[in-house]
Amino acid sequence: MTTPLLEVRDLRIALDAGGRSHDAVGNVSFSIGRGETFGLVGESGCGKSITALSIMGLLRSPLSLAGGAIALDGREIQDLPAADMRRLRGKRIAMIFQEPMTALNPLSPVGRQIAEMFVLHERASWKEAWERAEDALRQVRVPSPERRVHDYPHQLSGGMRQRVMIAIALACGPDLLVADEPTTALDVTVQAEIVDLMAELCAAKGTAVLMISHDLGLVANMCERVAVMYAGRIVESQAADAIFAHPRHPYTQGLIGSLPLLSARSRHGRQKLREISGVVPSIVAYPPGCRFNPRCPAMTDICARDVPMAESLPDGGLVRCHHHG
Amino acid sequence: MLAVLVRRLLNVVPTIAAVVALVFLLFSVLPGSFISGMNEDGRTTIDPAVMERMRKEMGLDDPLAERFVKYLGRTAIGDLGTSFRTREPVTKLIADRLWPSLKLTFAAMLFAIAIGVPLGFVAALKQGSVLDTASMVGAISGLSLPKFWLGLMLMYLFALQLKWLPSFGYGDGGLRHLTLPAIALGVSPMALLARTTRAAVLDVLNADFVRTARSKGMGESRVVTWHVMRNALVLVVTTIGLQFGSLMGQAVVVEKLFSWPGVGSLLVDSVFQRDIPAVQGCILLIVFFFLAINTLIDLAYVLIDPRIRYG
Ligand SMILES: Nc1ncnc2c1ncn2[C@@H]1O[C@H](COP(=O)(O)OP(=O)(O)O)[C@@H](O)[C@H]1O
Ligand code: SF4
Ligand SMILES: [Mg+2]
Numbered sequence: 001m002t003t004p005l006l007e008v009r010d011l012r013i014a015l016d017a018g019g020r021s022h023d024a025v026g027n028v029s030f031s032i033g034r035g036e037t038f039g040l041v042g043e044s045g046c047g048k049s050i051t052a053l054s055i056m057g058l059l060r061s062p063l064s065l066a067g068g069a070i071a072l073d074g075r076e077i078q079d080l081p082a083a084d085m086r087r088l089r090g091k092r093i094a095m096i097f098q099e100p101m102t103a104l105n106p107l108s109p110v111g112r113q114i115a116e117m118f119v120l121h122e123r124a125s126w127k128e129a130w131e132r133a134e135d136a137l138r139q140v141r142v143p144s145p146e147r148r149v150h151d152y153p154h155q156l157s158g159g160m161r162q163r164v165m166i167a168i169a170l171a172c173g174p175d176l177l178v179a180d181e182p183t184t185a186l187d188v189t190v191q192a193e194i195v196d197l198m199a200e201l202c203a204a205k206g207t208a209v210l211m212i213s214h215d216l217g218l219v220a221n222m223c224e225r226v227a228v229m230y231a232g233r234i235v236e237s238q239a240a241d242a243i244f245a246h247p248r249h250p251y252t253q254g255l256i257g258s259l260p261l262l263s264a265r266s267r268h269g270r271q272k273l274r275e276i277s278g279v280v281p282s283i284v285a286y287p288p289g290c291r292f293n294p295r296c297p298a299m300t301d302i303c304a305r306d307v308p309m310a311e312s313l314p315d316g317g318l319v320r321c322h323h324h325g
Numbered sequence: 326m327l328a329v330l331v332r333r334l335l336n337v338v339p340t341i342a343a344v345v346a347l348v349f350l351l352f353s354v355l356p357g358s359f360i361s362g363m364n365e366d367g368r369t370t371i372d373p374a375v376m377e378r379m380r381k382e383m384g385l386d387d388p389l390a391e392r393f394v395k396y397l398g399r400t401a402i403g404d405l406g407t408s409f410r411t412r413e414p415v416t417k418l419i420a421d422r423l424w425p426s427l428k429l430t431f432a433a434m435l436f437a438i439a440i441g442v443p444l445g446f447v448a449a450l451k452q453g454s455v456l457d458t459a460s461m462v463g464a465i466s467g468l469s470l471p472k473f474w475l476g477l478m479l480m481y482l483f484a485l486q487l488k489w490l491p492s493f494g495y496g497d498g499g500l501r502h503l504t505l506p507a508i509a510l511g512v513s514p515m516a517l518l519a520r521t522t523r524a525a526v527l528d529v530l531n532a533d534f535v536r537t538a539r540s541k542g543m544g545e546s547r548v549v550t551w552h553v554m555r556n557a558l559v560l561v562v563t564t565i566g567l568q569f570g571s572l573m574g575q576a577v578v579v580e581k582l583f584s585w586p587g588v589g590s591l592l593v594d595s596v597f598q599r600d601i602p603a604v605q606g607c608i609l610l611i612v613f614f615f616l617a618i619n620t621l622i623d624l625a626y627v628l629i630d631p632r633i634r635y636g
Contacts, residue, residue: 056540058540086543089540089542094540097536102533103533104534104537106556106631107556107631108551108552116538116541116543116551117541120542121542154631154632
């Protein structure tokens with residue numbers, strides 16, 4: 001068996017609050033092959049962003065890595081010295097953030113912010129780096145890049161800024177791109193453009209993508225495999241088409257039922273658009289047993305008592321539920 | 326850039342007009358006058374006929390509205406009237422004091438910026454360290470010390486005990502005489518700047534774009550020099566402007582204590598002598614200085630913050 005590009009094993013993230021350590025993310029395992037696009041889906045607050053940050057080695061107090069391993073090309077990186085980790089960051093693993101409005105330095109021209117990548121990782125001179133920044137902007141299809149390099153972030157639209165973020169992230173040809181809700185903050189009309197651009201550039205360069213979103217529809221379109229996260233746990237992971245055809249976990253079933261695209265079909269059958277009732281519980285107040293039990297339509301006594309273990313599915317996926325389908 | 330300059334300058338005009346009016350009215354409705362004051366100290370008695378003539382000469386008996394219009398007219402062409410006390414034009418009195426005042430204000434501000442800003446930076450970058458705690462305790466004490474007391478202590482220590490520096494006076498106007506009053510005046514803006522800078526840096530360190538910088542593989546020192554410093558300074562510049570602008574007014578106590586021949590001590594002397602034209606002139610100058618500095622700061626913003634430049 002070939003080693004995957006990224007392997008996350010039994011990741012645990014602790015949140016310190018009120019003098020206590022809370023289990024924000026736990027038992028999270030997944031792997032991403034070279035050039036693969038892997039999706040991580042779940043409602044807001046379930047721990048997607050902090051999982052992404054832990055891969056980047058960027059967790060900051062009050063959050064910290066409490067256990068597990070993160071391996072890149074088979075080499076564990078979670079305990080790497082700061083200087084070694086810095087060399088990986090941006091160069092081999094790059095990240096795009098949700099908020100293009102605030103993710104760029106407002107006082108620095110975007111060209112400079114791209115150019116930094118070449119100066120940091122490829123020892124380029126600033127002059128050379130600026131020229132390459134212009135090329136990078138051209139690659140993400142920013143019109144008239146020779147002028148745009150000198151623009152400040154506030155002079156660009158949200159979509160253009162996210163293109164700049166993509167240019168920064170892909171500047172040094174990373175092996176893995178962590179995209180944390182890259183389109184959530186954008187107008188619906190530009191969301192598809194940005195997703196297509198990312199998919200196209202990553203496919204061309206053979207860059208693997210960890211695509212994070214609360215939107216199962218978006219992720220399923222882009223990715224080969226999808227993991228669904230709820231309250232700090234991966235509750236189900238399967239191939240993208242299988243998860244639609246056969247959602248095993250009640251939470252996944254709920255997510256699919258609430259998708260507007262698919263519900264057009266169900267309205268045909270006079271079914272109402274289903275929604276998962278309730279909200280994600282707060283980290284400090286997770287219920288005992290299965291964390292989904294307060295909202296789960298299939299809940300029984302055992303769900304409130306025992307934590308469900310991950311169960312492997314025959315085709316390589318997993319599900320974490322006492323009564324999965 | 327030019328458009329911004331013109332706009333800011335136009336904004337200042339109504340403020341100046343309002344201040345001029347206020348300064349005039351305030352001193353017109355206050356009871357007591359230079360002349361009645363001459364009798365009050367009991368040492369001299371003046372013939373009522375002479376008093377009458379002086380009141381006429383000074384125009385004190387004219388109707389308020391008439392005096393106001395005259396005052397506005399004079400002030401607009403830069404004539405601040407004649408001092409009751411010395412019979413010299415107030416503009417000349419002030420001009421003689423302006424240079425020492427500016428020297429003291431700039432020196433104090435330089436001291437405040439040169440120490441306060443770096444201190445705030447280091448405190449923020451070493452948040453929670455002994456240095457952080459010590460400098461913030463120091464800053465709070467610096468803010469709460471009365472300038473008068475601080476000045477006395479400086480005098481006592483450096484002039485009387487150590488005999489390093491002269492205790493008061495202008496001397497040749499050089500650094501030796503300037504140092505103690507400048508420190509006495511500069512400590513509180515320095516403390517305030519240290520605190521503001523620390524808060525600004527901590528704020529910026531939590532910004533999304535700093536996380537982006539880290540995600541690019543930048544080390545902490547580059548993150549700070551490339552991305553944190555300028556953004557934090559933008560936040561600090563406002564405080565610098567407000568402190569700087571009000572410093573000439575804050576200098577009154579220090580100038581008096583150190584017998585520094587600035588506008589502040591002229592103001593105090595004129596108040597005690599009820600030399601109203603001189604008082605009015607000093608206050609106008611202090612306010613004008615405030616407005617001028619803040620206009621300059623606005624312009625500085627245009628240079629350092631592109632969002633304003635193009636916005
Ligand atoms: N800096 C932080 N301080 C305290 N709690 C945090 C912090 N960052 C994240 N959390 C908490 O961790 C949980 C997971 O957050 P996050 O990973 O951002 O969720 P998601 O990206 O899935 O919306 C949330 O409950 C959030 O409140
Ligand atoms: S374990 Fe029970 S509560 Fe949890 S998802 Fe399965 S059925 Fe629902
Ligand atoms: Mg998130």
